Amino acid sequence: MIKGSEFLRLDNLRVHFPVRGGVFKKAIGYCKAVDGVSFSLKKGQTLGLVGESGCGKSTLAKSIVRLLRPTSGKIHFKDYTTDDIERRKDFCKSVQMVFQDPAESLNTRMTVGAIIQEPLDIHGLGNRDERPVRVKELLQKVGLPVSATRRYPFEFSGGQRQRIGIARALAVSPELLVLDEPVSALDVSVQSQVLNLLLDLQNELGLSYLFIAHDLAVVKHVSDIIAVMYLGKIVEIASAEELYSNPLHAYTKALISAIPVPDPSVKRKRIVIPGDVPSPIDPPPGCAFGHRVNAKNYPASLGMPLGLKEVVADHWVLDCPCCIEEG
């Protein structure tokens, strides 16, 4: 890949949480929530991140916006890394986050106007007269009436609240939006409204998205590139069309087959994965997915360093003997 076109690049990012125990609360183990994730994102692109709950999607999102500190690894953003303290303010302005549950991520005691204006106050954008104008402009952009400024979040429905969350994230004119399950709490009809809004905003403002969801159909709809995560690691990453038409990893295949298709005439074989995602505190040795499904070749993955391998151009998959069928 050409270096100049990269916008966001994660370099072997790890986020480990210490598990404390004993009298002195010493770290007796580590929960490896994100364990060596690397990918890059170009300007104007959308990267979709899918995986089951507990696979580290949200931890990854939070560490990108630096709500969590990575244990190791670097996040490169444009021409600097997020460790660069002098550029921290720039970074916070360029990268904003939209949270999953709009009811919980909006302060119930602030008016909508105050909520959207707060990032402007913090970053010192505009003056006292300009800020309310900007707030109104943002409300119109996300499809809410200007009269909303004086109302409170509880007066709005779930979809409208998510629009408020998006308006707040857009207030400081960011270049990258990290969307952590932005539509999972919404009804289908409202979900499609919000997805359309996100696509329109991307076209209009040239935004890049990191879109996290557990619904592969939604992710496929909005993304250029999809990364599939399992137990803190990316197991497969490819363009949306390629991943859907030619999944290589056994986990991706199972994930795609598990999505219910809204058409009763389509009869497919559901691949049912037994069991649950193993705990990231004490992960099984070797290939974590092979261990779960009790794959035939699982013993072959023991003691092997598992890394991503480029199988087809720009289609990377975790090189594991038990999860990839030859041929």
Place this chain on the structure above:
Amino acid sequence: MTEIDQISPLLEIRDLSVRFKTDEGEVEALDKVSLEIKPCQTVGVVGESGCGKSVTAYSIMRLLPRPMGMISNGRILFQGKNLLDLSTEEMRDIRGNEIGMIFQEPMNALNPVQKIGKQLSEVFSLHQQDDNHQAWLRSIDMLEAVGIPSAENRMHEYPHQLSGGMRQRVVIAMALACKPSLIIADEPTTALDVTVQAQILDLLQNLQKETGCSILLITHDLGVIAETCDQVCVMYAGRVVEKGVAEKVFASPQHAYTQDLLGSIPRLDGHSKARLKTIEGIVPSLFELNEGCRFGPRSCRDHTEEQLSQRPDFKEISSGHWVEACPVCTQT
């Protein structure tokens, strides 16, 4: 007439209306809902939040919050008996024994301070008058039947020690314990991951094959309905707008709401980044419902005053495919 049409239904809901008293006045949560379930069938009820799906389920179980919720009209016939005429004791016998219920959020449906074993064996000792030992053994069998590994050890665990999928299996085990002939599943997989959802749906289908029970599946996910249900019933704002055989309804939806709902789901085989069809606005508040076509004001289709104020007929347009025949919303 095919064979299945002649079998008398296991559950028949006729013109059920439910009203809720609130501080702001009375609202009608269900408006003359009719629905029937034949033996061994799976019937799906689908709709957005607030359309009355769960209220329907709770009315069948007679578990509506009292005194706010009351059934103002209609009959619920289960095996020929009207459930609404039964006394509290008789109804208690039916719940669990004849009709089992699976709740949406398994964490809230289980008692957090009781061990799994105690909660599950309680079902047997209460409904089937088993002694403690026998109830315990049957509970272990039940846990094994729903696919919980090392069931005997799990009996001594608390709900919080199990994962979401496992907890849902426990709730299913409880609902199925007394081999009910009808299971009401209220959003059984909404709180779960897709992979776990696939496990649970598989489990429900296998159990249905083994026991021959009927399932009333309530969900907002049209995909789940398409994969599991024989019959589907689409609800909007307290009314059934379309119902019929799942294949027919999905292949040629007649009501505009069903069409729009199907159009607004992103599909795996669809075009990326294409604009989705949307339904403008939100589900209307129960306080501002009109008598006529309820989807009219939201549907961006021109309705006359009369169409908005007079309730359209519920017509059978082809065999076993019923639709609320608003002339604007059912145009083809």
